[in-house]
Amino acid sequence: MDEQETNGHGRHGRAPEPGPYVRHGQRIRPDERLTRPESDRVAKRARRATRGGDRSPTFGTGRRAVVLVVSTSAAAGTAEDSAGPVLVGWLQERGYEVEGAQIVADGPEVGRALAHHLHDLPDAQRPRILVTTGGTGLAPDDATPEETRRFLDKEATGIAHALVDFGLAKLPEAAMSRGTAGSAGRTFVVNLPGSVGGVKDGITVLDPILHHIQAQLEDGLDGRSAADDGVHPPRPQAASTVSGAEAVAGSNEAEGPAAPTTTEPAVDDPVTGASGAAPEAVAGSGDPATPFARLTAEPLDADAAQAHVLTPAMGAVALFRGVVRDHDSGRSGVVGLEYSAHPDAERILGEVLGEAQADFPEVRLWAEHRVGRLAVGDDALVVAAASAHRREAFAACAELVDRIKARVPIWKKQDYTDGSHDWVGIE
Numbered sequence: 389m390d391e392q393e394t395n396g397h398g399r400h401g402r403a404p405e406p407g408p409y410v411r412h413g414q415r416i417r418p419d420e421r422l423t424r425p426e427s428d429r430v431a432k433r434a435r436r437a438t439r440g441g442d443r444s445p446t447f448g449t450g451r452r453a454v455v456l457v458v459s460t461s462a463a464a465g466t467a468e469d470s471a472g473p474v475l476v477g478w479l480q481e482r483g484y485e486v487e488g489a490q491i492v493a494d495g496p497e498v499g500r501a502l503a504h505h506l507h508d509l510p511d512a513q514r515p516r517i518l519v520t521t522g523g524t525g526l527a528p529d530d531a532t533p534e535e536t537r538r539f540l541d542k543e544a545t546g547i548a549h550a551l552v553d554f555g556l557a558k559l560p561e562a563a564m565s566r567g568t569a570g571s572a573g574r575t576f577v578v579n580l581p582g583s584v585g586g587v588k589d590g591i592t593v594l595d596p597i598l599h600h601i602q603a604q605l606e607d608g609l610d611g612r613s614a615a616d617d618g619v620h621p622p623r624p625q626a627a628s629t630v631s632g633a634e635a636v637a638g639s640n641e642a643e644g645p646a647a648p649t650t651t652e653p654a655v656d657d658p659v660t661g662a663s664g665a666a667p668e669a670v671a672g673s674g675d676p677a678t679p680f681a682r683l684t685a686e687p688l689d690a691d692a693a694q695a696h697v698l699t700p701a702m703g704a705v706a707l708f709r710g711v712v713r714d715h716d717s718g719r720s721g722v723v724g725l726e727y728s729a730h731p732d733a734e735r736i737l738g739e740v741l742g743e744a745q746a747d748f749p750e751v752r753l754w755a756e757h758r759v760g761r762l763a764v765g766d767d768a769l770v771v772a773a774a775s776a777h778r779r780e781a782f783a784a785c786a787e788l789v790d791r792i793k794a795r796v797p798i799w800k801k802q803d804y805t806d807g808s809h810d811w812v813g814i815e
Contacts, residue, residue, distance in 0.1 A: 447483060447602065449483035452516060453479045453484035453518070454486070455472050456490050457489045457491045457582075458493075458523035459523075459582060460529065463491050463492055463497070471522070471584050471586075471587040474587050475587055478595070479519070494523045494530060495529050496531075498520070498523060498531060498532050502518075502536065502539050506577075511574075514575055516575060516606075517575070518577045519577075520577075520579045521579075521582050522581070524565045524579050524581055525581075532567070536568055540577065541570070542570050543568060547569040548567060548568050551565070551578075554592065555581070558589070559585075562586070565581050567579030578594065679755075680741075680755070681756070683729055683733060683756075683759050684757075684758065685758070688758060689770075690707060690767065694774075697752040704778035704781040706781040706784070708772075711765065711766070711768065712724070712725055716802060719804070721804045721805040722764065723764065724802075727768065727799070728798070728799050730798070732797065733798055740755075744784065744791060748775075751784040752773070753773055754773075755771045756769070756770050757769050769792065773785035800812050
């Protein structure tokens, strides 16, 4: 398989997402746009990120959740609520116990409902997740954010920004939302807009990170630890590196042993806005029998990938090359890309590779992703898989590519002939 894919690797991963994912503090010019696949493709990709053993799809099992619909007209019976059932279905799919949507009128009723669930109930009966929909706009009786803040111990401003920015890519009016998010005791509380579209966008942003939020709020509860959130189980660290390559931590790396630094060009982190060294790291060792994965600012070498995985015992080599093309999302005139990686991208890529190797033990694997600036025709991602028979090689190669795109937090800035640019994958 020598599959050539072009600019279609916009977003790799939920972070996660670390998380989703915005250019905070940067003004969007009229000649600049944010692109992403259709919302249904985004939702499918978020669901796919829960597969492959990285977390249980029903991580909310044994926990209670509440959906609070804020609508004076729905509470009076003069309008039908459509957003609440969407949230209830999503939370039930994730394993939470949800007793349908509770509908309250705008204003003080919201505060009374929040007080009941967050203060009046015994701690063991309080929900672990409380999602409101509605009352986040500028109408005189829209008071959901104000009522919510009265109960929050900590605000999660990044989540609130991510929700607005995701909606902005589709609808300018998303900027009018004033919703907040944060923790009240061990409960995560978040305000979503009252529309079905706004709720679906909110689910897309929250679904990849909800289990991380849950783990942090339950840290120390009944012996639980936030360090084990069901997503990244501990894995043995590589004992050595590939000859000639150095393991380099990102500028915001907070885990693992200190790594030697290099003089790679700096890249901006689109989540934090900070600049750090371009990651250049490997997973595995210098032994060619081990799987190999790294991020690099150097040109990728497909021949080296095939040479690494091919042995006399291998009868099939499947090769994937993701190549930069001159158009994307229906727009022509792409002249180049610039890839940026989250500081944890290197570690996550190694985990993804290790998990794929465990799922395909008879297949030898290689994966490299570029960071920094690329021209049209350059390889952005190379994945090679070799096995005794073609079926296993094809399956392992395709699965590894999908997991890299779904989980590794890498973003691209796409430049056009007219001088404009857009960001792809910041969602």
